[in-house]
Amino acid sequence: MNEWYLSEVRKLGKDLGAVETQFFHLPEDLVLESGRRLKNVTIAYETYGKLNKDKSNAILIEHAFSGDAHAAGWHEGDRKPGWWDTVIGPGKAFDTDKYFVICSNILGGCKGSTGPSSINPDTGRPYGLSFPVITIADMVNAQKKLIDSFGIRQLFAVAGGSMGGMQVLQWAVSYPKMVRNAIAIATCAISTPQQIAFSEVGRRAIISDPNWNNGDFYGREPPMTGLALARMVAHITYLSDESMKQKFGRQLKDKENYGFDFSTDFQVESYLQHQGDSFVKRFDANSYIYITKAIDYFDLTKDGSLDEGFKNVKSRFLVISVSSDWLYPPYQSKEIVMALTANNAEVSYCEIKSMYGHDAFLLEAGQMNYLISNFLSPRLVRDVMAPAATIREVASIDLAARILVDRKVTHLPVVSGSGKLTGIVTAWDVARAVVERCETLDQIMTSRVVTIEADATLEAAARKLEKYDISALPVVDKDKNVLGIVTSDSISKLIGQRKQGCSSI
Structure with missing residues (x-):
């Protein structure tokens, strides 16, 4: 087990230990925002802690773009724990001695929930591009069915970063009475042209790969080169200039001098190649295309006004941005706060200081635990x-x-x-x-x-x-x-x- 992780566990609380992914099958078709219907929808999810008698202690964790339901604890054979294990568990921000924590894989994903790699019940073959285009609201509506299956009438909190933060805001807008506390981290309420542009570059990289075959690549060689390239471009946006300087500088990779050719010279090049190569082993190229499109469509304004979009929210909010995040910069979080404030919502805002860029919400365990714990257990009058x-x-x-x-x-x-x-x-x-x-x-x-x-x-x-x-x-x-x-x-x-x-x- 990783020594760094063990030291963090000793600082922040106990280890959750072994956990298991479960599956919920929607009892009826899911009607999508486009008007299309999805049959036989499955949602993969994990839970940590125990649901109390009146079912008032449930917290829903929303994962980011390439995440999954495995947010905390260990699966058999894991080399590292769930993706947000540093804040979920006994004594941590999402204290599993107090709360019943749920995390589900999104609709359209490829980690157990229904997506383009799933079997189309009408054809008996993988959906591919016959899978309908989905939105963040569709993901949340599917999660609502899962939450209803527990008999939970109100979530104590919904929390997530990046695309997870979008889902948090969508929950607060779509189901205002169901969300008591909302924690939106390093996110936005409307995707900007720059964010859409990066998504489009990633999609084009995949679609341009000869092995993509118009999305019909299951059972044959997948578009690994295109997907790896898409991940490399996206991964750059998750970092910051300072973090890359600190981590790599201009250090060369396994050589003392420039090669004066087009081989890999710099360590940062090798790092990005590794990120791309490892990503293709765990993610579906079509899911990448569908999820980025859902992010592009995300827009909580109403008649062009974010104030109007948040008009009916009832949650108490914590909005967190990261000082060095240039993918979802702090100004977008401030726009969310101002729109919520205009609607007299109870909102707290924090900009954490970090050199890690967008990924700081996954890496700054100390700051995340401090801010979230204080928010979930506030001092009262x-x-x-x-x-x-x-x-x-x-x-x-x-x-x-x-x-x-x-x-x-x-x-x-x-x-x-x-x-x-x-x-x-x-x-x-x-x-x-x-x-x-x-x-x-x-x-x-x-x-x-x-x-x-x-x-x-x-x-x-x-x-x-x-x-x-x-x-x-x-x-x-x-x-x-x-x-x-x-x-x-x-x-x-x-x-x-x-x-x-x-x-x-």
């Missing part, structure tokens, strides 16, 4: 609220002044005889009362009070304080009884501690 000194609405201004001074507070909730909140008085109000010679509280108190509930997150409280430009919030129960008070100073300090290393927009 009830954890930090201070006892509130209150005053009856019939009390005098002199009494209000004495309480403010004696208790060393600046805000004083005003309550009725039954203890319900009716207003608020500040130290500034009392000072004004002296100048204006006011005599009763109702002359100076604010009757329309902005409040917060004890189970709200600190981030939600901070947004309210900023939105209404106030410095304190009375904490109330559903009957408007005062439970305590939180101030902007205390909240800002705590949020700042939790977001070390993140930038905000």
Whole structure:
């Protein structure tokens, strides 16, 4: 077992051990966004942890372009664990002692789920290009059938990076009531022309391979050269200039001088060739074509507006970008955050500092564990609220002044005889009362009070304080009884501690 991996396991938590891929067969045809129907759809998936009694602890993990259902743990004969094992398992961000984690291979894939390499039930032969074109929404709709089969009515979270992040956002848009928390990492809400261009280069590399045979290559030599070239081009976009300098520089491969020919001179050339050669052993060329097309079609805007596209979302969001990611650069994550904010969604944004480029969400285990753990287990208002000194609405201004001074507070909730909140008085109000010679509280108190509930997150409280430009919030129960008070100073300090290393927009 890899020594580096063992050291990371010791830092982050326990190993999940052996896991097994399972298969779900949709009981009915899947109607696609194109209007086509798919029969006998199978979804490959893995689960980690246990589903609790009320089925409220389920987390769906979405894989990136070339990923699969094997997100964590070990299969027999594995040389390395699942692709996101550093954040899934006991004591890690997706803590399997607390959560029931599900990861499925996407529709159109080639790792157990129905795709172009699957058998077409109408012909008894592999689909090839007779497989219908699919979209990210189709992938999510297939996953919805899987989640329904568990009897899960709401997912505690959906999380993923890159194309996985697209699926996260699609879930939040397509099934807003089913997603409590959404974690979208290094992704976008609409594919850009540059991203589409890279996809097209990859497709053309495959289609130009003589062995592609118009997609009908099963049972014969596959288009390995074209697929390897497509992977080499794509892999460059997953890295950064700095990471390539650090890893390779201009080092030569097994030679001391330039060859002055067209053989492999540089280590980076050899590395890319290795990436291409190893990829063709595990991935289907037609799946590559179909999945890149689904990514190209991805567009969550409505009538050209991302604000409108996110209009009905109800999830709480964590959006993470990577400073050195040029495939899905931070500005695209910020566009997502701004559109969510325009719809009053609860959203946190972090830009992690990393030289690894787009692949950082797979490599920066420490930062990922820290950010995701804090998001999934947020500090609540009830954890930090201070006892509130209150005053009856019939009390005098002199009494209000004495309480403010004696208790060393600046805000004083005003309550009725039954203890319900009716207003608020500040130290500034009392000072004004002296100048204006006011005599009763109702002359100076604010009757329309902005409040917060004890189970709200600190981030939600901070947004309210900023939105209404106030410095304190009375904490109330559903009957408007005062439970305590939180101030902007205390909240800002705590949020700042939790977001070390993140930038905000």
